[in-house]
Amino acid sequence: MASTNAPAAEYAGDEVSAIVLDPGFSTIRAGFAGEDVPKSVCPSFFGYTDAESDSKSQFLFGENAIHTPQANLQIKNYWGSDGIVEDWDAATKVWEYAITSRLTSTKPSNPLQNGLNEGSNGNGDTMDVDIENVEQAEKPLEDSPLLMTEPGWNSSKAREKCIEIAMEEWGAPAFYLQKTGVLAAFASGKASGIIIDIGASHTSVTPVLDGMVLRKGVQKSPLAGNFVSNQIRMLFKQSQPEIPLTPHYTVKSKVQVDAGAPSQATYKTFDLPPTDSFRRLEEERVLTEFKESVVEVWPGPQRFNMGPSEEIAKNQPGRPFEMPDGWNQVFTADRFRVAEGLFDASAALVDSDNPRPKDEHTISRLVQAAVQQVDADHRPMLLGNVVVTGGSSLLYKLNERLTQEINTIYPSTRNKLIAPGSVVERKYAAWIGGSILASLGSFHQLWISKKEYEEHGASIVEKRCR
Amino acid sequence: MPPFKDEQIIIIAPGSETTVAQLGLPESFTPAKTRVRSRMFPAEKEGEWEPYKVRRKQSAEKPTGDQNGAADGEESKNVSSEQEEIIYEEDRISEEGAVWPIREGRIVNWSCFFALITHVYNTMNPPFHTPILLITQPAWTPREHEKLTQFFFEKFKTPAFSLMDSALATSWAFGVHTATVVDVGKDKVDITAISEFVPHVQGRVISLPGCGGEALTQGLLSLLKAKGFNRDMLPNSKKQKATFIYEDHALLDNLKNMNLGEKGLAEAHAALDEGPSKKAQDGTEEEVREGGEGSGAPGAKSGGIRREIEVGVERFQAASNGTLEKIADAVHRCVSSVDEVNKRSELWDSLIVCGNGSRLRGFKDALQATLQAKYVISPSSATIFTSEIPSNISTPAGTGANTPQPQSAPHGGSSQVNPLLLAATTAQNPHLMHPGANPILQGMNSHNQHSSHGQTPTSIKLVKPPEYFPEWKEPGYDEAAFLGAQVAAKVIFVVDQGQNKGYMTRPDYNDQGPTAIHDYSL
Ligand SMILES: Nc1ncnc2c1ncn2[C@@H]1O[C@H](COP(=O)(O)OP(=O)(O)OP(=O)(O)O)[C@@H](O)[C@H]1O
Ligand SMILES: [Mg+2]
Numbered sequence: 001m002a003s004t005n006a007p008a009a010e011y012a013g014d015e016v017s018a019i020v021l022d023p024g025f026s027t028i029r030a031g032f033a034g035e036d037v038p039k040s041v042c043p044s045f046f047g048y049t050d051a052e053s054d055s056k057s058q059f060l061f062g063e064n065a066i067h068t069p070q071a072n073l074q075i076k077n078y079w080g081s082d083g084i085v086e087d088w089d090a091a092t093k094v095w096e097y098a099i100t101s102r103l104t105s106t107k108p109s110n111p112l113q114n115g116l117n118e119g120s121n122g123n124g125d126t127m128d129v130d131i132e133n134v135e136q137a138e139k140p141l142e143d144s145p146l147l148m149t150e151p152g153w154n155s156s157k158a159r160e161k162c163i164e165i166a167m168e169e170w171g172a173p174a175f176y177l178q179k180t181g182v183l184a185a186f187a188s189g190k191a192s193g194i195i196i197d198i199g200a201s202h203t204s205v206t207p208v209l210d211g212m213v214l215r216k217g218v219q220k221s222p223l224a225g226n227f228v229s230n231q232i233r234m235l236f237k238q239s240q241p242e243i244p245l246t247p248h249y250t251v252k253s254k255v256q257v258d259a260g261a262p263s264q265a266t267y268k269t270f271d272l273p274p275t276d277s278f279r280r281l282e283e284e285r286v287l288t289e290f291k292e293s294v295v296e297v298w299p300g301p302q303r304f305n306m307g308p309s310e311e312i313a314k315n316q317p318g319r320p321f322e323m324p325d326g327w328n329q330v331f332t333a334d335r336f337r338v339a340e341g342l343f344d345a346s347a348a349l350v351d352s353d354n355p356r357p358k359d360e361h362t363i364s365r366l367v368q369a370a371v372q373q374v375d376a377d378h379r380p381m382l383l384g385n386v387v388v389t390g391g392s393s394l395l396y397k398l399n400e401r402l403t404q405e406i407n408t409i410y411p412s413t414r415n416k417l418i419a420p421g422s423v424v425e426r427k428y429a430a431w432i433g434g435s436i437l438a439s440l441g442s443f444h445q446l447w448i449s450k451k452e453y454e455e456h457g458a459s460i461v462e463k464r465c466r
Numbered sequence: 467m468p469p470f471k472d473e474q475i476i477i478i479a480p481g482s483e484t485t486v487a488q489l490g491l492p493e494s495f496t497p498a499k500t501r502v503r504s505r506m507f508p509a510e511k512e513g514e515w516e517p518y519k520v521r522r523k524q525s526a527e528k529p530t531g532d533q534n535g536a537a538d539g540e541e542s543k544n545v546s547s548e549q550e551e552i553i554y555e556e557d558r559i560s561e562e563g564a565v566w567p568i569r570e571g572r573i574v575n576w577s578c579f580f581a582l583i584t585h586v587y588n589t590m591n592p593p594f595h596t597p598i599l600l601i602t603q604p605a606w607t608p609r610e611h612e613k614l615t616q617f618f619f620e621k622f623k624t625p626a627f628s629l630m631d632s633a634l635a636t637s638w639a640f641g642v643h644t645a646t647v648v649d650v651g652k653d654k655v656d657i658t659a660i661s662e663f664v665p666h667v668q669g670r671v672i673s674l675p676g677c678g679g680e681a682l683t684q685g686l687l688s689l690l691k692a693k694g695f696n697r698d699m700l701p702n703s704k705k706q707k708a709t710f711i712y713e714d715h716a717l718l719d720n721l722k723n724m725n726l727g728e729k730g731l732a733e734a735h736a737a738l739d740e741g742p743s744k745k746a747q748d749g750t751e752e753e754v755r756e757g758g759e760g761s762g763a764p765g766a767k768s769g770g771i772r773r774e775i776e777v778g779v780e781r782f783q784a785a786s787n788g789t790l791e792k793i794a795d796a797v798h799r800c801v802s803s804v805d806e807v808n809k810r811s812e813l814w815d816s817l818i819v820c821g822n823g824s825r826l827r828g829f830k831d832a833l834q835a836t837l838q839a840k841y842v843i844s845p846s847s848a849t850i851f852t853s854e855i856p857s858n859i860s861t862p863a864g865t866g867a868n869t870p871q872p873q874s875a876p877h878g879g880s881s882q883v884n885p886l887l888l889a890a891t892t893a894q895n896p897h898l899m900h901p902g903a904n905p906i907l908q909g910m911n912s913h914n915q916h917s918s919h920g921q922t923p924t925s926i927k928l929v930k931p932p933e934y935f936p937e938w939k940e941p942g943y944d945e946a947a948f949l950g951a952q953v954a955a956k957v958i959f960v961v962d963q964g965q966n967k968g969y970m971t972r973p974d975y976n977d978q979g980p981t982a983i984h985d986y987s988l
Contacts, residue, residue, distance in 0.1 A: 017981065032608065039608065041668040063799060064674050068792065102672075104609045248795060248840065256844040285802070292807050293921045322843045322921060423805040 018145040018443065019103065020434040021095060022180070025079050025201035026225070026391065028098040029431040033147065033438035037424055038431045040102035045281055046094050048074045059090070061097040066281065069249045071272035075281045083151050083202045083220060084158050092165050100140050139171030145447055146172040147438040149180045149430050152206050152218035159465070160458035167453050174447040176438070177465040179213050181206025183433030184389045187425065188418050192378075193385030194370060196363065196402070197430070198392040200225040203342075203363055205370040207382055212466065217373035221361035223342050225392035228295065229287045231338040234349040246325040247282030249274070254326035265325035286324065294319045297343075297397040298336040300404035305340070305347045339395055343405060364405040371410075380413045388419040389429035470597050470626065470959040477951045478586060479601035479632065480504060482568045483652040484822070485582060486948055489590040491960075495952040496937040497945060502586050505564040506578050515581035518556040519563060570654040571605040571673045580617055587622060597626035597969060599955045601635055601947055604649075604656040605673045611987070612980040619975045628969035629987035630954055633658035634665055636820050638950030639943065640929050644809070645816040646801055648793065648833070649947075650823030653678040655793050657800040659813050669803020671796045677789050679823025685787040686826070794836045801922070814923030822944050834928060843921045954988060 018033040024044065031038035047060030049072050060066060066075060078094060080086030146166045150159065159177060166172040181195040185208045195206045203224040207217040236243035244263070254265040298304040298313065310333055318330035341348030343364055345357040359365060367386075371379055386406065388399060399419050406415045420426045437443060448464050473490040479498070486498035506515035567579035598618055602611065611629055618627045633647040637660050649656045655678060657671035801813045817837075819830045931943045938949055958968030970986040978985075 037668070039667050063669075064671065064796070067795065067799065101607075102667075103607055105607055248798065251840065253839045254844075285799075289802065289921060320920070324840070326844065328844075423807075427805060 016143050016145075018147055018174075018438040019099060019141065020147045020149075020431055020438050021099065022149040022183075022428075022431040022434060023085075023091070023095060024199055025077065025083075026199070028095060029428055030095075030098040030103060031431065031435065032103065033435050033443075035435055036432065038428055038435075040098050041428075042094065042098040042101070044079065044094060045075050045077050046090060048076055050074070059093060061094055062101060067249075069270065069274040069278065071270070071274065073278055074275050075277040079201060081201075081222075083153060084155055085161070088161055088165075092169060095165075096140055096170070104140060104144075139169070141166065141170035141172040144172065145174035145176075145438070145443070146170070147176045147178065147434050147443075147447075149183055149434055150177055151202070151220070152179050152181055152204055152213055152215070153220055154179075156462055159461050163448065163453065163458050163461045167450060172450070174444070174449050175453070175461075176443070176447040177461060178434065178437065179206065180204075180430035181213055181218070182208050182211060183431075183437065184429040185385075185387055186211075186433035186436055187389075187429045188385075188387045188420065190385050190387060190418070192381060193387050193418070194367065194382045195387045195389065196367065196393070198224050198342075198363070198388070198390040198395075198398075200391065203366065203390070203392075205363075205366040207370050207374050209374075209378060209382075214373060217370045219366040219370045221358075221363075221366055223357055223361050223363065224390070225291075227341065227357070228291060228339055228392065228395070229284060230354055231341055231349050232287050232290055232295070233283075234351055234354060235334055235338050237351070238349065243329070244323070244325070244327065245283050245286060246323050246327075247279060247286055248324040249282055251324045254324065257326050257328070259320070260329050261327075263323065263325040263327040267325070290321055291392075291395065294321045294331050294335045295339050295395060296335050297339045297395050297401045299397045299400035303340070303344050303347065304336055305344065339398075342398075343401060363402065364409065367406060368409055379410075383410055383413045383415045386415065386417045387429075388417055389426055391427050393419065393426060394423060468595075469963055470595075472956070472960060474593070474596045475955050475959055476587070476590065476592060476596045476598045477601070477948065477955055478583065478598065479635075479945075479948055479951060480568060480579070480583070480603070481651065482566065482571060482654070485586055486945065487586050487590060488948075488952075489592050489596070491952055491956055494937055495935050495949055497941050498948045500586060500590055502582070502589065503561070503564075504568055504582060505561065505566045506581050506585065507564055513577060515565075515578055515585075516556075517582075517585045518558050519560045520554050520556055568603070570675055570678075571603040571651060571656065573606065573610065576613075580621070583617075584621065595625055596622075597628075597955075597959050598622065598624045599628050599630060599951055599958070599969075601632050601951050602629050603632060604658060604670060608984060611983055615970065615975070615980040615983040619972060619980075624972070626959065626964070626969045626971050627975075627983075628958060629983065630951055631658075631665060631988070632656075632947040634660060634663065634988060635947040635950035635954060636818055637663070638953050639932060639946035639948075640818055640950075641932055641934075642816055642818075642929055644812050645818050645929060646797065646813045648797060648817065648819045648821075648824070650682075650793075650819065650821040650829070651678045652823060653680050655796065655821075655823070657793075657796050659800055659804050659809075661804070661806070661809050661813070666804050668805070669800055671800045674793070674796050677793050677796075679821075679826065681787070681789050682823065682826055682829065685789060790832055790836045791840075793833060794840060797837060798841050807922075810922040811924065815925055815927045816929050817926060818929050818946075820944050820946050825942070825944050830928065834926060837923075837926050841923060842926060843924050845924070958988070 020029075020031055020033050020038070022029040022038070026044060028040075028042045028044055029038040030040040030042070042062055043066060045066055047066045049058045049060070049070070060073070066073075076087070076090065078085055078087040078091040085091045148162055148166065150162070162177060163175050166175040180197060181204065184195045184197060185191065185193050190208075191211045192209050193207075195204075195208060197204045197206070201224060202220050202222060204221075205217075205219040207214040233245065236245050246263070246265075246267075250267055252266040252268045254263070257264055296319075298309060302309050304310060304313070313333045313336050316332065318332035319335060320328060320330045322328040337347070337349070341357055341362075343362050345359045345362055348354075348357050350356050360369065371382065374382060383406070386402075388402065393399070399417055403415070403417050406417075420429065425432060437446075446464075448460055452460060472492075475491050476487065476489050477498075478487040479485065481504060483504055485502045485504045487500040487502070488496075488498050489500075502517075506517060507519045508514075509516045509520070565575060565578045567573060567575040567577075567582055573579045600614060600618065602614075606614070614629070615627060618624050633649060633656065636647045636649065637643070637645045643660075643662050645660050647656075647658045647660065649658075654673040654675055655671070656673060659666045659669065797817075801810050804810055804813060817834070819833060824830060824833075931946075932938075932949075935949060938946075943949070958964075958966075962968050964971065967986050968988065970983055974982065974986065
């Protein structure tokens with residue numbers, strides 16, 4: 001926010017901190033460089049209401065808008081199943097919402113009436129500053145450089161699209177793109193390491209050497225948070241009797257019932273029931289709660305399906321879970337089973353929609369494949385810096401198991417897991433790394449300025465952001 | 467710079483409906499002394515604003531028809547040059563044509579907003595050298611904070627300025643470091659989870675639309691209207707009784723003329739704990755309301771009188787038309803989005819419901835009842851069966867040699883415990899807080915761990931209002947943010963005097979500019 005006509009004695013600088021944007025499948029993290037947490041965390045899911053005869057179709061963004069049951073509200077996500085943005089239109093809008101709603105301003109103010117140009121009636125004197133001039137008010141990023149994160153497998157086309165949005169639609173004065181793996185390593189204070197990011201749609205393993213991603217080493221798989229959610233769904237479906245997954249909005253009031261007894265809740269009635277996609281989003285809230293309070297990764301030393309593991313698990317105290325409609329049960333061995341597929345494909349629950357995962361997609365195999373691509377000399381060093389991030393890495397005991405698996409594959413190196421103890425640092429590692437990078441004095445040497453973009457076009461991103 | 471004194475401090479808290487402010491901290495903190503409806507009127511000159519409706523008086527003509535009864539509220543003043551004899555009159559009652567610069571907590575018209583603030587400032591007639599504490603709405607973004615900072619320094623030449631989040635201010639008023647603050651405004655609700663004096667910004671519910679006092683009032687009124695309001699509606703059981711109070715600005719004058727008499731007022735009073743202004747018996751409600759809705763009396767639309775109706779909790783829930791459930795669901799979302807699962811229990815047990823939209827008596831109980839009915843995890847046979855599981859004991863999650871250590875942020879920022887707050891709640895300043903509200907030190911170690919936990923909530927409790935501030939008892943704590951702001955202003959401007967960067971000084975501003983405000987505010 002440069003003050004153009006400010007008197008000399010007053011502040012006249014134009015130091016504006018960059019904005020860091022870290023879009024993921026489940027949430028978008030956005031905030032100002034130099035801060036320790038992203039101030040804006042918005043859902044990547046957005047609402048869409050179909051055009052009815054009289055009204056227009058409409059996009060809805062943000063938590064407040066997407067959780068209210070409404071007959072024609074559909075919930076969508078702009079990501080493709082390959083981990084690359086599919087719906088660019090929507091992505092642009094959702095990202096913009098994440099930035100403007102909580103960081104900059106909801107509506108670019110109209111300079112003709114933003115008040116800073118005029119005196120007001122009160123004591124009559126006019127403001128001696130002219131804070132915004134007319135051109136400045138229109139685009140959301142007019143005065144903020146932008147650092148954006150991307151997955152390690154992003155396509156060139158997608159990368160060019162990102163810089164186009166930043167420059168053309170948002171008017172950013174400068175832009176830089178960096179891979180989440182590098183940034184997560186950065187957040188842990190490492191320039192080299194193996195970064196395991198267990199998110200919602202994907203798990204990725206990224207070898208980073210001296211701040212550079214070893215591209216051919218990047219591995220990804222769909223065995224992540226959404227996979228575990230589906231495992232839980234199958235567990236519920238395949239139980240005898242079936243466990244009904246009831247989201248909160250379907251319940252009017254619940255009644256206390258015995259464990260395993262059918263719910264006696266009063267349910268809501270809807271003239272027009274909300275859409276399936278809405279229901280799925282709301283079910284996901286229940287599943288996340290289930291993950292947080294019940295699911296546990298079998299820590300080893302043997303796999304869950306081998307030896308006495310399951311017996312041991314059965315004899316451990318179970319953990320209770322109550323559905324929004326009051327149905328409740330204690331979960332024992334099953335709470336391990338739903339996460340086991342992350343490490344052992346043969347242990348995954350399957351049905352007609354969810355085939356057996358591929359063996360090479362388990363987290364252990366991803367690590368192995370990534371390390372394989374690294375020069376043998378560098379392997380011990382990388383294995384001594386295994387950084388674990390992503391929301392699904394918060395699964396209870398996941399780190400224990402991961403350590404176990406890595407030590408089994410590499411018994412002769414000194415392997416070390418680096419998992420930030422704070423939930424916030426774990427969930428927002430890539431953003432935090434971006435925040436550090438974009439607040440460095442040297443950031444302006446990295447970024448692509450508007451002028452450079454205008455000169456060279458979008459393809460410059462391939463040359464400059466490696 | 468000479469130190470600031472209590473009597474110099476200005477606090478301003480802008481709201482969508484009412485902006486409250488005060489010059490000077492009284493010995494015992496009081497509700498805000500300056501109250502201004504948050505609206506201005508376009509002046510003759512485009513882009514300028516007047517605090518009251520101003521018309522050019524056509525001296526020869528009679529007042530326009532729709533201004534009947536408003537005459538005694540008008541003041542005339544002569545603002546034109548002598549020769550022309552154009553008379554402008556201020557209509558201090560009419561809100562026709564008013565512009566409300568804050569909508570659902572967001573500043574939608576900056577010019578008008580700045581004019582409003584200037585009007586509030588001038589109303590207090592402050593002397594030189596007044597530091598200002600501005601209470602911010604959750605919907606205001608960091609960039610908007612910077613814009614506000616620039617305005618206050620450059621317009622008022624204030625020697626020191628600070629911002630305080632309204633939910634945080636509320637938690638200060640209640641003297642608790644951890645709370646879930648549900649602020650029910652005019653057309654929106656904000657819900658904020660606060661742990662150890664730090665608001666969780668990520669999952670914060672900001673400006674949930676259509677859930678404010680306005681929606682609740684409309685819901686109840688239409689219910690009453692549909693049923694034909696009468697005494698039979700009142701539930702028999704005393705326990706079930708809840709009272710619904712709303713402010714009726716429209717009928718102030720009518721009521722005055724109705725002459726309820728001593729007895730009527732006394733009776734109404736007996737039924738009330740809250741609501742300091744004039745009351746009327748509910749029996750008069752319908753008649754009163756009818757008059758107010760006609761478009762014939764736009765001149766009567768200010769002032770405001772508190773009206774009271776009693777309805778049962780169930781009826782309240784029905785009448786809220788889904789609003790209560792919507793708010794309850796948002797509270798659940800807010801607490802569930804707190805990343806540190808181990809903090810949620812405490813957040814559920816520290817609910818603060820504030821904001822004038824929550825004044826409808828019975829609302830707080832009805833909200834708590836709704837939350838409990840829908841979200842409390844019952845101590846079922848399953849839970850009892852496994853009660854040996856320590857669901858609230860943290861287990862360190864890290865493995866191997868690098869057991870995670872709680873770390874402070876790598877590079878500054880705002881998510882650390884503010885030393886000022888610590889000072890305010892520890893023995894250093896015992897006079898600032900009511901006694902017994904100092905569990906802050908216990909809670910602090912849990913800040914950075916993650917673990918496996920049982921589901922929450924297992925209970926939902928409202929925080930007891932502070933008992934330390936006699937002047938706040940009678941009006942209630944719905945504007946507790948202002949009380950918290952007074953406590954905070956005392957701490958940052960008078961006690962601490964800037965040692966902990968609790969405010970930005972003018973030299974700071976000149977050196978670092980408005981973006982630095984984030985390093986200073988609370
Ligand atoms: N405490 C927890 N325990 C287990 N899983 C959790 C926990 N908290 C969040 N999750 C899961 O983490 C996932 C979100 O993680 P994250 O925010 O890292 O993903 P993302 O970056 O949005 O997605 P992606 O990396 O796939 O693009 C969700 O599947 C959610 O269910
Ligand atoms: Mg991710």
